[in-house]
Amino acid sequence: MTRQQAPQETLPAGASSPDPRPAPPPASRRPRGGQSAAWRAFLRRTPTRVFLPLLIMFVLVAAIGPFFVADPVATANPKLLPPSAEHPFGTDMLGRDYLARVVHGGQISLLVGFSVAVLCMTFGLIVGGLAGYYGGWIDTAMVKVAEFFQVLPGLVLALVAAALLGSNVLIITAILAITMWPGVGRIVRAEAMRISRLGYVESQKAAGFHGIRILVSDVIPNAMPPVLVATTMTVGRAILIESGLAYIGVGDPGNPSWGSLLNDAQSHMRDSWWLAFLPGACIFLVVLAVNMLGDALNDAFNPTIGRVK
Amino acid sequence: MKARLLHYGRLSLSSFLLFIVVVTVLFFLLELAPGDPVQALVGDVPLTDEFRDRIMAAYGLDKPVWERYLIYLGNVLRGDLGYSFATNAEPVLDIILSRAGNTLAIAVPSFLLSTLGGLVLGTIAARTRRRWLDGGISGFAVGLFSIPNFWFGMLLIMVFSINLGWLPTHGKSPYGQPGIHWEYMVLPIITMATTELAYKARIARSAVIESLGQDFIDTARSKGLPARRVLWRHALPNGLLPMVTVSGYSLGFILAGSVLVERVFGWPGMGLLFVDAIERKNNMLVLGITIVLTVTIIVVNIVTDVIYGIVDPRLRAGFAPKKEVTT
Numbered sequence: 183m184t185r186q187q188a189p190q191e192t193l194p195a196g197a198s199s200p201d202p203r204p205a206p207p208p209a210s211r212r213p214r215g216g217q218s219a220a221w222r223a224f225l226r227r228t229p230t231r232v233f234l235p236l237l238i239m240f241v242l243v244a245a246i247g248p249f250f251v252a253d254p255v256a257t258a259n260p261k262l263l264p265p266s267a268e269h270p271f272g273t274d275m276l277g278r279d280y281l282a283r284v285v286h287g288g289q290i291s292l293l294v295g296f297s298v299a300v301l302c303m304t305f306g307l308i309v310g311g312l313a314g315y316y317g318g319w320i321d322t323a324m325v326k327v328a329e330f331f332q333v334l335p336g337l338v339l340a341l342v343a344a345a346l347l348g349s350n351v352l353i354i355t356a357i358l359a360i361t362m363w364p365g366v367g368r369i370v371r372a373e374a375m376r377i378s379r380l381g382y383v384e385s386q387k388a389a390g391f392h393g394i395r396i397l398v399s400d401v402i403p404n405a406m407p408p409v410l411v412a413t414t415m416t417v418g419r420a421i422l423i424e425s426g427l428a429y430i431g432v433g434d435p436g437n438p439s440w441g442s443l444l445n446d447a448q449s450h451m452r453d454s455w456w457l458a459f460l461p462g463a464c465i466f467l468v469v470l471a472v473n474m475l476g477d478a479l480n481d482a483f484n485p486t487i488g489r490v491k
Numbered sequence: 492m493k494a495r496l497l498h499y500g501r502l503s504l505s506s507f508l509l510f511i512v513v514v515t516v517l518f519f520l521l522e523l524a525p526g527d528p529v530q531a532l533v534g535d536v537p538l539t540d541e542f543r544d545r546i547m548a549a550y551g552l553d554k555p556v557w558e559r560y561l562i563y564l565g566n567v568l569r570g571d572l573g574y575s576f577a578t579n580a581e582p583v584l585d586i587i588l589s590r591a592g593n594t595l596a597i598a599v600p601s602f603l604l605s606t607l608g609g610l611v612l613g614t615i616a617a618r619t620r621r622r623w624l625d626g627g628i629s630g631f632a633v634g635l636f637s638i639p640n641f642w643f644g645m646l647l648i649m650v651f652s653i654n655l656g657w658l659p660t661h662g663k664s665p666y667g668q669p670g671i672h673w674e675y676m677v678l679p680i681i682t683m684a685t686t687e688l689a690y691k692a693r694i695a696r697s698a699v700i701e702s703l704g705q706d707f708i709d710t711a712r713s714k715g716l717p718a719r720r721v722l723w724r725h726a727l728p729n730g731l732l733p734m735v736t737v738s739g740y741s742l743g744f745i746l747a748g749s750v751l752v753e754r755v756f757g758w759p760g761m762g763l764l765f766v767d768a769i770e771r772k773n774n775m776l777v778l779g780i781t782i783v784l785t786v787t788i789i790v791v792n793i794v795t796d797v798i799y800g801i802v803d804p805r806l807r808a809g810f811a812p813k814k815e816v817t818t
Contacts, residue, residue, distance in 0.1 A: 332740075333509060333788060335747030342517065342781050345769040346524040418637065425639050426751050430766050444642060448755075451649050451660075458649065462642030470637035477633065 220407070224482035233471040233478075240468050244292045247285040254282035262454050272456045274446065283443060284461055290439035291421050291465065294355050295472075298420035301359035303413040306366030307402055313367070314374025315397050324371060328364035336361040337423055344432045351434045354427065358420050366412045373405035407483035414476035418469040425465050440465050495800060502796055506789045513785045514567050517778050518560050524774065572779035583779035587761060591783075593663060594753070594760030596671055598745050601683035605745075606738050608688045613695025614730075617703070618722060628692065635689030640748055644682035644755035651678065661757040679756045683748060687741045694737045698730035705729070732803055739795025743788035 224230055255278060263273040271280035313324040331339075336358070343357045377383060378401055386396045427433055428441025435442075440461040447457035547553040551562060566573065572583040616628035652660040659665075664672045702708070703726045711725045712718075746761075753762035761780055768776035 330509060330512060333743070333792060334513065334785060335744055335788075337750065338747045338781060338784055341750065341765070341769070342777060343520055345772075345777055346520045346774065348525060422639055426641060429639075429641055429751065430754055431770060441639075444639075444645070448645070451645060452653055455649055458642070458645045462639055462645065465639045465642065466637060469639070470634060473633050473637050 220483045224479055227478045227482065229474040229478045233474040236467060237471040237475065240288065240464070240471070241292060243285060244288040248282075248289060251282040251285045252279040254278060254286045262450070262457075264454070265456055271460055272454070274457060275450060275454075280456065280460065283438070284440070284464060287438055287440045287443050287461060288464060288468075290351060290434070290437045291424060291441070292468070294351060294358070294424045294439065295417045295421035295468075297355050298358045298362060298424075299413050299416040301355070302363040302366045302416050303409065305359070305363040306370050306412075307405075307409065309363075310367035310370025311374050311397050311402055311405070314371035315378050315393065315401055317375075321371070324364075324367060328368050331361055331364045337426060340423060340427060341430065341432060344427055349427070349432045349434055351437050354424060354432075354434065358423060362416055362420060366409060366416060369408050369412045370402075370405055373408060374401050377401045377404050407479070411476050411480045411483075414472055414479060418472040418476075421465060421469055421472075498800075499797070502793060506793055510785065510789060511564070514564055514782060515560070517781060518563050521774055521778060522556060567782060572782060573775040575773055575776050583775050584783075586764065586776065587779055587783050590759065590761045590764045593671070593758065594746070594749050594762060596663075597676055597679045597683060597752075597758065597760070598742075598749055600676070600680045601687070601745055602738075602742055604680065605684040605687035605691055605741065606734070608684070609691025610695050610731075610734060612688075612692040614699050614722075614727065616692065616696045617699035617730075625696075629696065632689040632692045632696075636686050638685070640682060640686050641751040641755050643685060644678065644752055647678045647682060648755070663758055675756075675758075679752055679758050682755065683745055683752050686748070687745060691734065691737060691741065694733055695730065698733045699726055702726045702730040732799065735795060735799050735802055739791055739798075742791045743784075746784055746787060 225234075257277045259269065259273045259277040259279060261273060261275055261277040263269055265272045269279055269281065271284055274280050274283060309320070309324055313321040339361050340354070340357045344354055347353055347357075374397070378396075383396060383400055386400065387393075424433075424439060425441030425444065428439050429445045431445055433439055433442045433445070438446075443461040444458060447454070447461070450457050544553075551559060554562075570584060572587075575581050575583050575586055612628050612632070616625045619625050648660050651658050658677055659675050663675045664670055699722075703722075707729075708721060708726055711721045716725075749760060749762035750765050751762070752758070753760050754766050757763070761783070765777065765780045767773075768780065
């Protein structure tokens, strides 16, 4: 369950940075052209036009929705009401407004998903960048760690760790980031290895620039497109794993996510379909949107891969 | 041949080290776990200091951490995973093995279904001239692996068991009857297979496309071989190589996913045992199941590597090193 990344097709050598930071120093001669064109191509694709607004909508609802919905813990309503005008998502087994529960749950699910992805990207860029650029012991160590997490399913590791250490949102986020960052790190490493052999980087080395400076100003910006694809996919996988953990009961009891709602819904599948259907549909739509956007990003920055013949 | 033997030697060594690392990580996670181990052993009753000391001595808890670590590691290597105190001090390994068969009964069919289905769908998508069919299969694959697997199982139950009444909702046989009845297996197998099927279809598609783009395909075509023969005899066998690696990993993911799927269907296998053990804070059992899963996955990976060596003619002849396949 933990893996589902796009098949890792690396970028053609000419692909360039989406990074909008100011122009690089003249010495760098970074290959340009195509970066904003690729972003425009990304925005023009049909999947982007459908799924980007969908994802933005979910994020907005999770961010400001809680101010508009009913109290998610108030048990004043009749129990197990089907969806109606008054309760668009019905009510649950304790008579709580289910729309409020789903909106608050989404906040937790999305927060975990995006935090894990940002942490993975940060670790991945630092460790993967150093490993790919410098090689040596840090490279060997990183490859070993990545192998470790590739062999062991992240779900099992996260489950054991969360079960033993206790499950709150912070611990779960940290555990997921620790088990998932090598996925991003490996891509950064491969890109850093490729880029550090390119002419403009060689010329910087010859000009005597410090390695870290070259890494930050040239290698990492140019490695960004595939890293962004992997990070995007990580959001989806993190949400899936978190919801799986919560479904099994290893979630934060104080902050129920969509997975926790599904855990509660398990015993009401026979009488109240909406309890199981709605949170799962939300997870599905968000993860689908993220994966579709990741694919579109990959295609836009990587137009040669696709159908060869 | 010599290079191959050396390769397997190194593989065995690194697999063994990986196993040691896993056991070490698990042991120290258990050490870090909050709560009093003695209290966890005896249950929720008040303890006198004298009784506490006796328990500590009896279970070796009075020894320093490193000593207990070495003892635990030694026990695990001898196949002793400890005892489950929650259930009459049964050996953990016995409990796990008594459930393993049930898990394999749904995991193996899921594995075969997802591998064959993924291969067929992926090859069709790669080969078809109808772009809508390729797009449809690829979109379908992304859709399938975006579905939370366990929720998909719940949907299947709601549609096929509750609404249509075709299949049972829960368990492996009618109440009180021994054995496994096939009606009970259908939905768990489908649920377990979906994510992996989608993933394998994607891999198979890109592998066949890549394989079709290579020079030896042009050679085969220019010899005047029929397109069908080029696809099945030339492109597909080469495209199969990444599939071998991916299938090896996928068995591990199917076993890990059994934790969720068995919970959905109340299927009494290792996964459900795992969930129960976590709920009851039966830590020895949690560690035991994790270790058994790890060993299984490591063994599967070694077997995968051996199969890869047999399937890939370049390796059979002792040429080029194994091509890195990213998953």
